[in-house]
Amino acid sequence: MTITTSDRLVMLWRGLTRRCPRCQSGNLFRRWTEMVQTCPRCELVFEREEGYWLGALTINIIVTGLLLSALIAVTVSLTWPDLPVVPLTGAGLLIGAGFPCFFYPISKTLWVAVDLSLLHPLRPWRRRKRE
Numbered sequence: 001m002t003i004t005t006s007d008r009l010v011m012l013w014r015g016l017t018r019r020c021p022r023c024q025s026g027n028l029f030r031r032w033t034e035m036v037q038t039c040p041r042c043e044l045v046f047e048r049e050e051g052y053w054l055g056a057l058t059i060n061i062i063v064t065g066l067l068l069s070a071l072i073a074v075t076v077s078l079t080w081p082d083l084p085v086v087p088l089t090g091a092g093l094l095i096g097a098g099f100p101c102f103f104y105p106i107s108k109t110l111w112v113a114v115d116l117s118l119l120h121p122l123r124p125w126r127r128r129k130r131e
Contacts, residue, residue, distance in 0.1 A: 008117040015113030018105055020044060022116060029105055044122075046112055056104075056111035063107070064100050068092055 011021040019026050025041035038045050047053065075088050116122060 003117060003121050011113040011117040015110035018109050021113035033104055035108055056107040059111055060100050060103055060107040063103060067095050067099060
């Protein structure tokens with residue numbers, strides 16, 4: 001069975017909302033930055049190998065870089081030639097230091113969704129009957 005484009009989009013949306021990409025279960029984090037090892041509903045193992053979260057780190061860096069680039073581009077285009085250096089620097093520091101902390105758990109679930117939908121698809125999941 002192949003994964004369709006709509007299935008991939010659903011999985012990515014689940015990742016963006018901090019849910020399990022496979023079963024849409026929540027409660028994947030004990031604290032803001034501490035993720036459980038397996039999904040409480042479908043038992044999907046999140047960290048499959050050592051260094052697995054490098055993809056999440058990459059996503060976090062790329063999204064933060066895009067936000068900083070957008071901030072600079074919009075500010076320069078709206079205020080040229082009198083650039084507000086101090087407010088621009090403050091906003092850049094706030095985004096550069098604060099946003100990665102906020103986006104960290106989202107980048108982890110988003111990376112699991114990218115991994116499941118594009119790189120290592122799993123077989124379809126069916127809930128096991130509890131005895």
